[in-house]
Amino acid sequence: xxxxxxxxxxxxxxxxxVTSWVRDQKSLARALGLSIEDWIxxxxxxxxxxxxxxxxxxxxxxxxxxxxxxxxRVNGERLAHTARGLLDPEPPQVTDPVLAEAIRRAxxxxxxxxLGASRLKRKREHQTPSxxxxxxxxxxxxxxxxxPGEVEP
Amino acid sequence: xxxxxxxxxxxxxxxxxxDIGRMNLARAxxxxxxxxxxxLYARLAEVSLAMLFVLEEEATRDTSG
Numbered sequence: 001x002x003x004x005x006x007x008x009x010x011x012x013x014x015x016x017x018v019t020s021w022v023r024d025q026k027s028l029a030r031a032l033g034l035s036i037e038d039w040i041x042x043x044x045x046x047x048x049x050x051x052x053x054x055x056x057x058x059x060x061x062x063x064x065x066x067x068x069x070x071x072x073r074v075n076g077e078r079l080a081h082t083a084r085g086l087l088d089p090e091p092p093q094v095t096d097p098v099l100a101e102a103i104r105r106a107x108x109x110x111x112x113x114x115l116g117a118s119r120l121k122r123k124r125e126h127q128t129p130s131x132x133x134x135x136x137x138x139x140x141x142x143x144x145x146x147x148p149g150e151v152e153p
Numbered sequence: 154x155x156x157x158x159x160x161x162x163x164x165x166x167x168x169x170x171x172d173i174g175r176m177n178l179a180r181a182x183x184x185x186x187x188x189x190x191x192x193l194y195a196r197l198a199e200v201s202l203a204m205l206f207v208l209e210e211e212a213t214r215d216t217s218g
Contacts, residue, residue, distance in 0.1 A: 017208045024170060025201060031175035032182060032194070039198075046198035056196075056203035064207050073210070079202050082209070 022086050026108070035101040036088055043083045047076035092117065158189065162196055 029039035046053060053076055061070050092103040103117050143149030161181045168174030182190055 017211070018205075020170075021205055021208055027172070027175055028169075028178075028197065028201070031179040032197075033179070034194075042194050042198040043202055046195060046202050049195070049199065052195070052199050053202060056199040057206050060200070060203040060207045061210070064211065066207060066210055070206075070210050074206060076202070079206055083202065083205055086205075 018086060025083075025087055035097065036104050037097060037100065040084050040087055043087075044080045047080035047083075050076060053079075158193060158196070161193065162200075165197075166200075 025039065026036065029036055032039075034042070054071060054074060057071060057074050058068065061068065088104070090107075092100040094100050094103065102120060106117070106120050141150035161178065164181075165174055165178040168177075182193055185193060
């Protein structure tokens with residue numbers, strides 16, 4: 001059973017479908033306004049609700065044309081473990097949950113894992129917005145509530 | 154699970170891979186009470202794990218021929 005689980009885990013890592021699962025899960029968490037950690041916690045709690053999880057598996061398996069025999073192989077604990085490994089392969093080494101989420105998001109923007117922390121630390125010069133210079137409009141010299149203007153009323 | 158929650162989940166299931174689907178889901182969730190939102194998140198998490206399980210099964214089936 002353990003061997004089967006490890007074998008499946010190794011195979012699923014290679015699956016391109018998993019990439020889209022991870023992407024969809026992250027997008028879902030973001031859309032719901034949850035951090036990745038919060039969402040992983042939801043998945044872990046779901047893995048403990050055997051009846052509900054089995055019902056969901058029946059639905060998903062049926063829609064994919066899999067037989068109901070697969071139900072016997074549902075292992076919530078292992079699924080939750082796999083989900084955490086896929087969604088958060090390199091957990092940020094910080095205790096502050098806000099900072100951890102910021103690092104995860106920065107990691108997503110970087111091409112390599114682990115660059116998130118350095119991206120956040122990096123100082124970047126900000127460009128000061130400049131007023132556009134162009135031909136003056138007709139109303140440019142008119143009086144307003146804030147400026148007296150140059151044109152006599 | 155009440156009918157309206159089922160409707161929200163059903164609608165999301167139809168377009169769960171799209172941003173529009175997620176936006177509609179988020180909009181519906183934002184109108185829910187904390188208790189109903191908790192139920193919605195629970196169902197979404199169960200479905201998500203179920204999908205992962207199915208992907209695993211398919212990957213196993215494809216590899217074993």
